[in-house]
Amino acid sequence: MLAYIVRRLFYAVPILIGVNLLTFILFFVVNSPDDMAISQLGAKHVTPEIVQAWKQKNGYDLPLFFNADAGGSGAFTETIFFTKSVRLFALDFGRSESGRDISADVSNRMWPSLAVAIPNFVIGIWVNICVALLVVMFHGTRLDRWAVALFVGLMSISYLFYIIGGQYLVARVWKLVPISGFSGDEHIWKFLILPILVGVVSGIGSGARWYRTLFLEEASQEYVRTARAKGAGELRILFRHILPNALIPILTGIVVVIPALFMGGLLIESFFSIPGLGSYMLDAIQSQDFAIVRSMVFLGSILYIIGLILTDISYTWADPRVRLE
C-alpha cells in the first residue's frame, strides 16, 4: 500500500508540472507583463517609466525563461518562470500584487472555510443518503414519482436563488440569525447555521437523485433477489445489502472533494461574508490579483490529486477485495 501511494505521488509530478506550465502560459505568455501592468494601472496616462516601476515592484521585470545577464545558475533562476512558477512547488506562494503574504493569508483563512465546509459536507451527504433511502423504500409508488419530480425541480433552481431566498426568509423575515458575518468566538454557530442550511438544502435535489439511482442500480442485482428469496426484510436488505454495496460509487463521488474543502465555497462565503479562502479567491478574481489566482490554481490541483489518492485508499476500506499494489 505504501509503495502504491509513493508511486501515485510520483505520477502526480508530471501533472503538477503541466498545471504549472499551463498557468504560466495563461498568465505570462498570453498577455505580457507589460499588458498586465497597463491593465492594472489603468490604460490612460501610463508612461513606460510607471510600467517599469510597477513591474519592478512586483518582480515582473525579469525575462520570461532565460536571463542572459545573470551568470551561472542565475540564468535560469532569475527569470519570471522560476520566481513566479517553479517556487510554487515548494508551496512558496510569494506576495500578492498588493503586497500581502499569500501563505500567511491561506493559513489564516483556512479555518473559517473549514468551519463552513465540513459541516456542510457531512450533513449534506447524510441528509441526501437518508432522503434517497426513504425514496427507494417507496420505489414504484406515487411517492417515488413525486419525489423524483421534486428533485428535478430543486435541481433546476440556481444556487444563487437558494442563497438569496435563504437570507431573505430566515434572516430578514423571520430574523432568526444575522444575514451575514462571522466571528471566531462562541457565537460562531449563529453565523454558521444559515450557510450550512442553504448549502444542504440546495444540494438535496441533485444529491438525493444521484444516490437514488445508485441504490436502484444495486437493488436490481441478483444478490438482492436472493436476499429477498431467503426471507430478509426490506429494511434489512436496504441497510445490510444495498447500502454497503453502493459504498464504492458513493466514495468515488465524495472522497475526491474532501481535500478541496479547504478551499471553501466561492459563492457561499462571499454572500455570507465569511473570511475564508473562497471569498479570498473571489476578491482576488474581482481585483484581478493574478498572484493569488495563480497560487490558488496550484493549491487546488494539489488538493485534487490528494483527493484522487484518498479515493483509491478508501476503496480498500469499503471493499476488502480491492488491493492496491
Added chain:
Amino acid sequence: MKPLLLWSDGLIFLLVFSLIAFFLKLGRNLQTQKRWGQVFNTRLGMVTFTVIAVYVLVALLDSLHFRRALEPVAGAPAGEVFYDNRVTSVLDLMLGGMGDRYERTYSAPFALKSFEKQNMKDGSGVGYRDYPLLRHGGRHLETAADRASDIFWKSLWGIGMGLLVALIVVGLQWVFLRRSPYPWRASWLAQAIIIVLAVWLVSVSKYYHVLGTDRGGLDVAYQSIKGIRTGVLLGTLATLIMLPIAVTLGVMAGYFKGWVDDGVQYLYTTLSSIPGILLIAASVLMFQVYIDLNPDAFSVGLEKADARFLALCFILGVTSWSSLCRLIRAETLKLSQLGYVQAAHAFGVSHRRVLARHILPNVSHIILITFVLDFSSLVLAEAVLSYIGVGIDPSMSSWGNMINGGRAELSQEPVVWWTLSGAFFFMVVLVLAANLFADLVRDAFDPRTSLGATHS
C-alpha cells in the same frame, strides 16, 4: 436599416442548421427512430420539447440583428445615411418597443408612480418631495382609481387576442398532424399557453411595466426575454465547441491506445485537476486584458460584449471536455474489442473507415446524452459566473447579470422583489424543461438505464 451579423449570430444559425441536418440523417436509422419515438411518445417529452423549441425560436429571432438608420439631420449631405449605434433585433420589433420605454429608476409591477421619491416643483415653483409619475406606466389613465379596471380590460383583450392567435397556430397543426401517433395534444396545450401569455405580455406592456423596472429604469420583463438568447446560446455553443476536441481525442485514445492514450489521459487529468471555476476565471480575466488593450478591434459596443461572450463559451467548452472525453475513450476501448471491429481489421479496412463507420456511430448516443445533460448546467453556470464577475459582459442582458443587479435589493424597504422574479421564472422554466427532457433522452438512448427501466 443595416443588417449586422455578430459572430455568435452566425454560429447559432450554423449550429441549428447542422443539428437539423444531423437529426434528419440520424432519423433514417430505424433504431434511432425508435428511440426518439420513445422520447416523444410521452406527454412530458412533447411538452418539454415544445418549451425548449420556443426558447430556441426566441433566441434565433433575437439573433437577427440590424442597426436602424437614423433620421437625416438637417444640413447633412444628402445620400449619406447614419446608423444608430444601438443594435436592434427582430425580437425587439416583435415586442413592440418594450425595451425603449425607459423609466428613471425602480418601479413596481403595474405601478403608476416611481419607487423612489424625488425633488419636484409644483406649478408656482415651490419645491416638494414626492413619488414622480412614470413616463410610460399607465400614462393613458385619467385618474389613478381607474387602474384596476383598466388592467382587467386590457388583460382581457390581450388574452382574447392571444387565444385567437393560439387557435390559428394550433388549428393549422391540427389539420396536418391529427393522425400522428404522438401525443400532440399536450404540445398544443403548451403552445397555446405560451402564445396567450406572450400576446398578453406584449399588449399589456404597451401601457404598463408588467414586471416593473430595474435600477436603470429598464423593463424587467424585456430584460428577462433578452436573457433567453444568452442562456440558450451559451448552453449550446459551449458544448458545440467542446464536442470536436472531446470526440476526436477520446476516440483516438481508445482506438490507437499506446502513447496516444497516455498523452490524452495526461491532458485531461491535468486540465481536470485545476479547479474549474478558477481556470475559467483566470482565462476570462486574461481575455478581458486583451479586449481592454485592443479597443479598436470592435466597432460597436455589442461587438465587444459578443467577443467576450464567445470567449466565455470557448473557455467553458475547453475546460469541460474532459468528462466527455473520458466517457468516449472508455466506450471506444470497449467497442474496439468487439467482433465486428476485429473483423473489419481482418478484412483490411483502413483505420479511418473503421472509425467513421463502426466506432463513431456507436458512441453518438454518449455525445447526444452529454449535449442535453450539459445544457441546463451551463445555463445555471452562467448566472454564477456573472455573479463572480467573469461572466457575460454587463452591457449584454443575461439572467446572471439581472440576479447580480437585483440581489442587494431585497434589503431595501419595501422590498424590491420583481427584478429577481423575472430572471427566476424564465430561468427555472428553461432549466426544468431541459432537465426533464434530458432525463427522457438518457432513458431512451442509454442502453444501461433503459435496461434498468424495464426491470423496475
